[in-house]
Structure formats: structure tokens, C-alpha cells
Amino acid sequence: MSTDIRRAVVLDPAAAPPCPTVGRYTHSVDFATIKQVLAAFEREGVRYAIFGAAALNLHGLARFTEDLDVFLQPTEGNIAALRRALSGVFDDPSIEQITAEDLLGDYPAIQYVPPTGTFHLDLLTRLGEAFTYADLEIMRIPFDDVTVSVVSPRTLYRMKRDTVRLKDKADAALLKERFGIEDP
């Protein structure tokens, strides 16, 4: 099912078309929107990997999140593809402010909040000194009826294990147990 949300998002949220459904649940706007964003990434050939809480969801543990964390291959062509993908979903001129100059330079982390204001996309080209795109183990797994790129449970574990946030440490412990991950 394809739902064009651009006009609804920008002009009048009440005019949004009915949400798609799975089983007896109505998909939330953000579920449908995030799926549309990822489908657009796939169409435009964006080289990316989902990490963070959204990755935990896609590996099998449902968890509320207000963001979609995305690691991007740091090339000018890939950032251009990202802008095309986002512009295909959101009618929002601010998307042009997402530039390779920043992401490949002094600003490796960019946050984009769509006009709805209900969630944010965190776009990264490197994560401290620990991770670059080339360091990631990436898997192709389903997100409902779209197949998407997600960091492996082992990479997600490594990302969460060494952070200071308690919820990340708890997630790391869950991943370790579920996937039988061994520390080096």
C-alpha cells in the first residue's frame, strides 16, 4: 500500500488519508511515515544502516522510540541520494540544509525533524572514534513489507555496551543474552 503523506503533513494533519493496518492494529502515523522514509531510501539507493532503538525493534524487541537513527556511507553521492529520498516523502525545503559538506566535515551528526514534529531522524557518518560506516556489520531484514539495512545484533551490542546511559546498558545485556554474543 502506498500513501502519499506529503500534502497531509504540510497542509493539514486532519486531512491525512486513513492509516494502513496490520491485523487489528492501525499503524501509527510515525510507523507508516518511517516505513515510507526507508522505502524511499531503498528506491534512491541510499547506503545506510539503522541502529539504536529502531534497530532493536527490527531485531525483534518492540520498544517505543521517538527517533530513527541512521548511519550513512560518507560520500557526496550518498548524501545527495538521502536528500532525494527525504524530499520524496516530505515537502520540506529545509531538507536542502542536509549537506555532504557538513556530514563529511565538522558535523558528523545531523538531526532532521519533519514538519509533523513527532519524531526525529538522527543522521550520522561517524560515531566518536569508535565507529565509521566501514566498521559496521549490516544485515538486510524485513520492516513489515519493506526490506531494510540494519546493523547486526553484535554491532548494536558493541554500540550500546560502552555508552553511559543506563537504558543502553540494559539493552546491551538483552542483546547479549538473546543472540549469545561473546565479549572479545
Place this chain on the structure above:
Amino acid sequence: MPVRKFRSVEEMNQPVWREPGDAALYSTIAALWETGRRLQKHRFQPGVRRFRSIDELEMAADTPSVDR
């Protein structure tokens, strides 16, 4: 399965993992995200923001800027 019984609260609170591709996973995610969205007391300021590190970004993400 309308009734489930547990020998302890700890057992009751064990996380429920599902397999990627299982329709129940996506319906659960959708229901959970919808509930979370309805309970949200804030919105984020639309637009693009740049950060020099993930730490800066996470600090900003923890401080939503617009009340609903």
C-alpha cells in the same frame, strides 16, 4: 492465550522477543509507537540541526522544544 500465569513478577516482566518477519512483531511495534505518540507531551521543533558529535545530538534530543 487470554490468561498467562507467572511464578514471580520478574518472570512476568521478561522481554518478549519476536522473529523479524513475524507479523505480530510489526503490529506490536505499531501499537506501541501509537500509544507512545498519544502519550507524548511535546513536539520537536521541525527543521535541520547540526552537531559536532553524537553526545551533543543526544543532549539536544533529550530536551524537546515545543509543548503540544
